[in-house]
Amino acid sequence: MDINKKRKVKPEDAVRILKEHGTIxxxxEAQIILNLSYDFARIAVAQQKRENKISEKA
Structure with a gap:
């Protein structure tokens, strides 16, 4: 399965949005930025879930 099918922000959208804010x-490059952003988001969610499990046990 193509990883981009699950993602709502496409590289073309990122290029446009960044350009609107003065970043070309x-x-x-937009694809790399999005990959990194999605990776960070996945890690943050996993950490939050892990922290919630620990606090529920306490």
Missing amino acids: VILE
């Missing part, structure tokens, strides 16, 4: 990136 190419499509490949």
Whole structure:
């Protein structure tokens, strides 16, 4: 399955949004930025779940 099918923000959207805020990136850079952002989000959710499990046991 293509990983981008689950994602709501497409690289083209990221290029446009960043350009509106004065940052120019190419499509490949936008894809890298989005991959990193999604990875950070996944890690943050996993950490939060782990912290919630620990606090429920206490």
